Amino acid sequence: MINLPLNNCFFFYLSYAGEGMSELPLADRATIANMSPEYGATMGFFPVDHVTLQYLKLTGRSDETVSMIESYLRANKMFVDYNEPQVERVYSSYLELKLEDVEPCVSGPKRPHDRVPLKEMKVDWHACLNNKVGFKGFAIPTESQNKVAEFTFNGTKAHLRHGDVVIAAITSCTNTSNPYVMLGAALVAKKACDLGLEVKPWIKTSLAPGSGVVTKYIERSGLQKYLNQLGFHIVGYGCTTCIGNSGDINEAVASAITENDIVAAAVLSGNRNFEGRVHPLTRANYLASPPLVVAYALAGTVDIDFETEPIGITKDGERIFFKDIWPSSEEIASVSSLLC
Template identity: 85%
Template sequence: MATRNAFEKILKTLEKPGGGEFGKYYSFTALDDPRIDRLPYSIRILLESAIRNCDEFQVTTKDVEKILDWENTSPKQVEIPFKPARVLLQDFTGVPAVVDLACMRDAMNRLGGDSNKINPLVPVDLVIDHSVQVDVARSENAVQANMELEFQRNKERFGFLKWGSNAFHNMLVVPPGSGIVHQVNLEYLGRVVFNTDGVLYPDSVVGTDSHTTMIDGLGVAGWGVGGIEAEAAMLGQPMSMVLPGVVGFKLSRKLRSGVTATDLVLTVTQMLRKHGVVGKFVEFYGEGMSELSLADRATIANMSPEYGATMGFFPVDHVTLQYLKLTGRSDDTICMIESYLRANKMFVDYSQPQIERVYSSCLELNLQDVEPCVSGPKRPHDRVPLKEMKADWHSCLDSKVGFKGFAVPKESQSKVAEFTFHGTPAQLRHGDVVIAAITSCTNTSNPSVMLGAALVAKKACDLGLEVKPWIKTSLAPGSGVVTKYLQKSGMQKYLNQLGFNIVGYGCTTCIGNSGDLDESVASAITENDIVAAAVLSGNRNFEGRVHPLTRANYLASPPLVVAYALAGTVDIDFETEPIGLGKDGKKIYFRDIWPSSEEVADVVQSSVLP
């Protein structure tokens, strides 16, 4: 049976800088094992959890030794137990877990017991974000209209979740319209360090959504799991996992002007898919880290499932602390987080010499080498440099049906489908954009790309460019914070002018909740067998996912989504061909509407405030 903790002798008190104490913690320094200094930061989180939960029943001293000896044990695929600090759910995959808890209460009642004893044993947060669809777009009241439809369709589910939030202790339900689960996790739910009953320990989380990894950008270990695993964690059971290898990913220099975090993550995704990181942690380090904002880190961490890793981890450093301050965490909390992580060898201070850590394998990227790009037409790791996009598109039309091919016969490639859109004559060709969506947890949480998109819209409006009325444009921010800084900057009106009105706060187009295309557009595509395109700032673009009628789907940064919406086609070379005609009939090129990194930084500086 469970006994006292075998490591209670290393339980130390963490003093406050001005006197008093934060609480007690299991001290790596007191363990006095030289192997700890060589461990990757991500493995140290697993180690701390094992030490703190070591009861010789669920977690044993042998398990702790396996993690301490990671350098030798990880190649042998040994299994370890892991008890995450909390669980994250969303409204698709999370509902069955809450239903099971309700069923347990029913069973307890039947057995004559106290059903109120059935509660999650660790904090559980459920965010409702997967239900909203883009039924209404390009309209001032789109948010209201889409939310009303969402509530009508999901009345029973929402009612049940509201009951659950009141009935269970340790469960928080974040209502519809608040934002995307992973963004809410970064801004609000992420603790970084817990203080429970006077014991301090690192935050860690498992979630029933594959992009739970976004929190890794905040230095919180987190990844997606199945519903049964999440339920087991909710009920205090340890997860059994293979002790993972860790790929060290060194970043150097800084991104060139005009290159976005999305370009970076698509490059990283391609590199890591090639390297092979399935079942492994990826840990980022190097002097390039100081040039990456927390939002950029979260973008890279978010796409871990696309590059195949369990986690893409960024240890806590000064950038993390600045973000915590920006998002309204109290000074006391931030002081506790920094003091604990420094005391327990989990804080990275780039001003001090770094002890060489051991990794299973290493990769390196000079951030100067990253160039503007998109990914597609059917897989997130099929990266296409922007300058090669037109040639790549024609190659896709020619090639046999596959990940990079549509097998459109040469004589049909210049086909024009004539149709009437609300009384106006219109045309569709292969590669024409019919959906342009600024969406998804990956990008809409990043002020530099969101305000970058707004700057593209402003320049385009000033020059007299417009988006064709049959393109379904939409903007679904990761949280209300985005709306606040877009309004503060005065830029939202330009996005609205181009049809990028806010349609809701949720996953929307990225998970296929793109809503219907206009009937005339849908008929033109199906009757003429047109390979229509969607351009979205999402993280997945498998055929049939975004919309049944868009066979080509490209992942791109929010500013590029706006640029492609203006061009109206992916069959364009932005270097040499104009995007459209301005007010006076003058040709407008991509370079005329693309903002520099300095312009973006200025707007971010003045608009993104605590």
């Protein structure tokens, strides 16, 4: 629901409410609230409820302090108790979002608000190749869309096509401090490693969380080694790829892109993907959750339908699909519970 204050010509506030609130974890609330500039708001507010109290306990507040806070909030009618009848609140205007309608998406290839449902990614990508040059177009001639650029990487023959990933970065942003998605990315890496999948060596991979706490809980979970195995080593803390600090890509890869006019791709978990910002040679840049960054690094291309095409093939010739490496909510919750 939207709450617009009187001075809405300068500020735009979103106040979240509804039946689904009680089921929304704090990490997701924090991610959504802090990403408000990406969906056009000044601030996103969530109600103070039992989830807030759980967070206070988790972060070391005493039972007495939490009880005092709850009493104060209840006395001032600022606490939402979902076990009690809910008061109908009046807002300037309303928007309704059904949580069951939310589906996996990425954003791109040139703007953070150009949402692409994951199941439509391959179709959307080919449309971008065909469309005239613009936010959703590269104007690649039909006869050139299947071009293969061959090059040599460290003595081994390799090739690039339109849509091939050359940068995959889990980079500092709000969602990179969300334990749920970070542990999800680590579990994707573990499942991939257990199945024998690898990331192509010329894809520049990196992990730059926003906080050292992320390093601690991933290491405590025993999952960092799997991220390392796929090339997602911790390179630092703070903004990296989505503000252009991605660094150089391999010279042979760069030459293959420029000499053959290849539309190479970057996939990152940041919040900015304007053309030329991530890297001058990645004309297509997609924003994705940390687990999806790992998945696209393994696939090596954005030109893929995860539902019907394999994400990789093992040395034994076994076709591995997206569903084979994607962790369930229960798996993530199980790892998360061990860290408390």
